[in-house]
Amino acid sequence: MRLARLGERGAEVPVVLDRGKARDLRPVIADIDGAVLSPEGLVRIRSAVASGALPELPDADGLRIGSPLARPGTIVCIGQNYAAHAAESGSAPPEWPIVFFKSPNAVSGPNDPLPIPPGATTVDWEVELGVVIGTRAWQLDSPAASADHIAGYVLADDVSERTWQRDESGGQWGKGKSAPGFCPLGPWLATADELDATNVRLRSFVDGQPRQDSTTADLIFPVAHLVHHLSHYLALEPGDLLLTGTPEGVALSGRFPYLAVGDVLELEIDGLGRQRQELVAS
Numbered sequence: 001m002r003l004a005r006l007g008e009r010g011a012e013v014p015v016v017l018d019r020g021k022a023r024d025l026r027p028v029i030a031d032i033d034g035a036v037l038s039p040e041g042l043v044r045i046r047s048a049v050a051s052g053a054l055p056e057l058p059d060a061d062g063l064r065i066g067s068p069l070a071r072p073g074t075i076v077c078i079g080q081n082y083a084a085h086a087a088e089s090g091s092a093p094p095e096w097p098i099v100f101f102k103s104p105n106a107v108s109g110p111n112d113p114l115p116i117p118p119g120a121t122t123v124d125w126e127v128e129l130g131v132v133i134g135t136r137a138w139q140l141d142s143p144a145a146s147a148d149h150i151a152g153y154v155l156a157d158d159v160s161e162r163t164w165q166r167d168e169s170g171g172q173w174g175k176g177k178s179a180p181g182f183c184p185l186g187p188w189l190a191t192a193d194e195l196d197a198t199n200v201r202l203r204s205f206v207d208g209q210p211r212q213d214s215t216t217a218d219l220i221f222p223v224a225h226l227v228h229h230l231s232h233y234l235a236l237e238p239g240d241l242l243l244t245g246t247p248e249g250v251a252l253s254g255r256f257p258y259l260a261v262g263d264v265l266e267l268e269i270d271g272l273g274r275q276r277q278e279l280v281a282s
Contacts, residue, residue, distance in 0.1 A: 001046065002188040003032050003152075005066040006057065009109070012066035015057055016049055017188060022060035023049065032189065033070040034239025037134040037151035042191060066109045068154060068189040069132055072241040075102040075183065076230060077158060079173065081220050081245025088253035097221050097229055102158070102243070103178035110186035110275035114159065115282040116261060117179045122162040123259040123279070126246035127204040127212050127267040129197060130156035131223055132189060137236040146227035149236065152191040155272040157184040157265070158243050162252050180282075185241075187273040195271045197223045202247060205266040211256060214247030221245075 005012035006022060014025040014032045028048045029036045036045070048054055057063075079098035080086035086093045108114075116123050134151025158177065165176025197216060204212040216222070221229070223244060230236060251258045259265065259279050268274040 001042070001049070001191045002194065003045075003191070004068045004186065004188040005032055005070070006060055006063040007066060008064060009066065013057060015060065016045060016054070018049055022057045023054035024057045025054065027054065031070045032068060034073060034237060037132060037238050039134065042134070042151065064109060065111055065187045067107045067185040068187065069107070069185055069239070069241060071107060072104050072239055073237050074240045075104055075106070075243065076234075076236070076240065077102055077177070077243040078221065078226060078245045082214060082218050082247045083220060084218070084248035085246055085250070088248050088250070093220055097226060099230070100173040100177065102174070102183055106178050106180060106183040108181045108184050110155065110184050110273070111277065112181065112184065113280040114184070114265065114277040115181050115280055116259070117161070117282045120161045120164070120179070121258065122251070124160045124162055124251045125204055125206070125211065125259065125265050125267070126158035126160060126250060127202045127269070128156045128158050128243045128246050129200065129202065129216055129223070129269060130154040130185065131197070131227065131242040131244060133236045133240040133242065134238055136238065137227055137231040140228045140231040143224040143228040146224040147192070149227060150192045150223070151238070152189045153195050153197060153272060154185050154189045155187070155267065155269045155275060156243050157267055157275060157277070158246060159183065162258070184275055184277060186275065190272055201270045203268050204249065206256070206259070207264055212247045212249035216244070218247065219244060
């Protein structure tokens with residue numbers, strides 16, 4: 001299934017994208033969050049779709065696309081998880097997953113304007129596969145057990161202000177990762193059965209020019225490894241979001257300029273759709 005949220009910020013309507021139509025999920029659920037992303041919740045949604053009773057949302061094509069996941073509880077991020085990106089960042093591939101966090105209120109819709117905060121001069125893009133947790137994961141026995149805890153996947157942009165991240169961070173990265181709008185998600189959440197997360201293509205473009213082009217087959221630490229590994233340090237809860245890292249081709253490499261007002265950023269992952277953000281002054 002493909003789940004989405006349509007409408008103005010704060011008033012999004014949960015829908016399921018069914019054979020070209022957006023079907024209103026409000027008869028079944030209040031929103032798309034941890035409370036409904038459990039296996040039982042997804043079965044309830046599937047049953048409602050199969051029944052044919054869900055109404056089509058009027059004028060869906062003209063509505064804003066919101067984040068397909070209502071505000072996550074925690075956004076856990078993995079740094080330098082592609083060897084080529086670690087190299088362009090001036091680092092050797094990590095021996096252990098590098099973990100940092102983004103503020104949940106950084107989440108925005110996939111096509112919302114992307115505001116450059118005051119004083120930000122090194123704003124960068126990072127296309128990433130996002131993993132949405134559906135069942136609590138704590139002290140998992142093996143990477144193979146991770147599949148039982150994943151509700152689905154989403155396209156994410158881990159927007160970063162590099163000066164704040166590296167020079168003004170005190171050793172942590174969160175300052176450069178958490179400004180409003182710094183985590184566009186969507187356009188939809190694909191349930192886990194819709195996507196083979198071991199090998200999907202990720203790409204990004206600035207003003208139509210290619211920047212990143214890779215696949216999740218190049219991840220140093222694959223999705224199953226990450227969920228298993230993290231579960232030994234923190235409990236991943238339903239509705240939490242895991243960002244798995246970005247490939248090479250970012251501005252931090254020195255090969256491309258940082259983002260500026262008026263730039264148009266586009267990102268895509270096969271099976272998870274495409275985003276388009278215009279850079280605007282905050």
